[in-house]
Amino acid sequence: MRFALWITGLFALAVLVGLASTLNTGYAILFLPPYRMEVSFNLMIVLVVGLIVATHLVLRLLALATDLPRQVQRFQRQKKLKAARHALREAGIAFFEGRFQKAEREAAKSLDDEYAPENRALALLIAARAAGYAGAADKRDGYLNQLDQLPERLQLARHMLDAELRLEEKDALGALTAIERARALSPNLTNALKLELKVRLLQKQPEAILTLTEKLLKADALEPEQARRYRLAAYQQQLAGLLSEREVRDWLRRIPEAERGNPQLQQQIVAHLIRLQQYDYAATLLSEALASDDMELPELARELGQLAVHLSVEKRLALLKDADNWLKQRPRDHWLLLALGRLAQAQQLWGKAQNYLEASVSIQPTLCAHAELAKLFEATGKEEQSQLHYQKSLELALSQGC
Numbered sequence: 001m002r003f004a005l006w007i008t009g010l011f012a013l014a015v016l017v018g019l020a021s022t023l024n025t026g027y028a029i030l031f032l033p034p035y036r037m038e039v040s041f042n043l044m045i046v047l048v049v050g051l052i053v054a055t056h057l058v059l060r061l062l063a064l065a066t067d068l069p070r071q072v073q074r075f076q077r078q079k080k081l082k083a084a085r086h087a088l089r090e091a092g093i094a095f096f097e098g099r100f101q102k103a104e105r106e107a108a109k110s111l112d113d114e115y116a117p118e119n120r121a122l123a124l125l126i127a128a129r130a131a132g133y134a135g136a137a138d139k140r141d142g143y144l145n146q147l148d149q150l151p152e153r154l155q156l157a158r159h160m161l162d163a164e165l166r167l168e169e170k171d172a173l174g175a176l177t178a179i180e181r182a183r184a185l186s187p188n189l190t191n192a193l194k195l196e197l198k199v200r201l202l203q204k205q206p207e208a209i210l211t212l213t214e215k216l217l218k219a220d221a222l223e224p225e226q227a228r229r230y231r232l233a234a235y236q237q238q239l240a241g242l243l244s245e246r247e248v249r250d251w252l253r254r255i256p257e258a259e260r261g262n263p264q265l266q267q268q269i270v271a272h273l274i275r276l277q278q279y280d281y282a283a284t285l286l287s288e289a290l291a292s293d294d295m296e297l298p299e300l301a302r303e304l305g306q307l308a309v310h311l312s313v314e315k316r317l318a319l320l321k322d323a324d325n326w327l328k329q330r331p332r333d334h335w336l337l338l339a340l341g342r343l344a345q346a347q348q349l350w351g352k353a354q355n356y357l358e359a360s361v362s363i364q365p366t367l368c369a370h371a372e373l374a375k376l377f378e379a380t381g382k383e384e385q386s387q388l389h390y391q392k393s394l395e396l397a398l399s400q401g402c
Contacts, residue, residue, distance in 0.1 A: 080113035088119060091126050104130035104139065111146075121147065121154040125161055132165050140165065156185045163195050167202070175199045190221040197230065206234035231259055236268055245278040261292065263300065270303050279310040287319055290326050290336070305339030305368075308346045316347050334364040341372055350380050367396045 030037040039047075091106035107127035114120050128143035144165075147158040163178035176199055182192045193216055200208040213230045216222040222230075235255060242248050248269065252260060259265065266289050273282035286304045308316065323340050330336055341356035353376055360369045370393035377386035 077113075081115075084110040084113040085119065088114070088123050088126075091123065091130075095126050095130055100130040100133040103127075104134060104136070117150050117154060121150050121157065124150075125157055128161060128165075132168070152185075156182055156189075159185070160189075160191065160195075163192070167195060167198055170202065172199050172203045190216065190219050193219075194221065201230070201233060204237050206237040209234040209237075228259075228262075232262060232265055235259065235265055239268060239272055242272070243276070245273070245276065245281050248273060248276075248278070248281070261289075263289070267299050267303065270300070274307070274310075279307055280312055280315045283307050283311055283315055283319060287322060290330075291322070301333060301335040301339050305335070305342040308339070308342035311343075311346070313347070316343050319343055320347070320349075320352070332363055334360045334366065334369070337363070338366070338369050338372065341369070341376075345372065345376055345379075350376060365392070365396065367393050367400070370396065 026040075030039065087106045087110040091103045091110065094100075094106060095103035104127045107123040107130065110123045111120060111127075114123060124143045124147050128140050128147070131137075131140040131143060144158065144162060147155070150158075159178045159182035163175045163182060166172075166175035166178055175195065179192050179196050179199065182189060186192070193212055197209060197212040197216065200212060209230055213222065213227050213234070217224070217227045238251060239248075242251055252269075266285065270282045270285055273279070273285070283304065286300050286307070289300050290304070304319070311319075320340065320343055323343075326336060327333075327340075337356050337360035341353045341360060344350075344353035344356060354373070357369055357373045357376065360366070361373065370389045374386045374389035374393060377383070377389065
């Protein structure tokens, strides 16, 4: 439709020009001494229009000719820029494929002809990370130094990468410095808090670990199970610095009950108390754990048995008094029966010790239980039965590859 309108319009214009030329009977005189020329005014108009058009075309050709070197340079620059951005894409793909040497090489190639700050920052970040993975520390630091020359709005990524690299090298102070710079640019960046949490864990700063864990948990940046593991690590670090039973008691009061009942933490607390030779208090904690009916405690029951010979008479009797309640909750716990047998044997309650130990063997024969029965029968003058259990403990040891 548009084409038809243009054709119609051009024909109409031609008709109007033709009519106008018939109405115009004037002429023009061109005088250039000693020459004189008379031409139709219509022809004069056509010649002037033609001259203008020709002049315009000549000027355009001259402009194109003079601008040709710049156009060639622009074309070459565009070609190099296209190649640089292709190299940047290749670097990104190679990085996520795990081909770090290629990623670093392609990223470095894209830097020569790339002018956009964002693309340069991306190339430098990929190159630095890839060089770090490839073990080229000098190249990595060189790329990081080039990032310093980019605009401030691109420095956050640089500092976060620097913090990760420092943390991988166990350089806690360097990582903290980079994290502080990143947080100065973005105070509420949760990933910076996560990195700081790992640094504080490396530095063994339990108070900072607990504070950061709560912040990240409130920000939904940590799963509850992750938070539990970080808290446990912090408590373990705090426990290592406690030097007396009183300090352990005070510290336990400050720990939330849900965390205090963790079997792994309980086991480490008991082991720490044993190192401090606070056997009775260790046994008290074990008895409290055994009284809980929502905890798997085979290791703790074993620890109780190993403590038997170190306990005071009063503590052994108190523990044996609670034995029936424990067995109601765990009637098939052979480690608990072994622990009770050791307690009774240390107290020279031979009959009770024999009952517990034989019950343990009937549920699960173990080298320890047979050895304890052998010692018991030897102490009570029953040599034949003692030798029988020594033989069984030897057979178990050999079957287990001892």
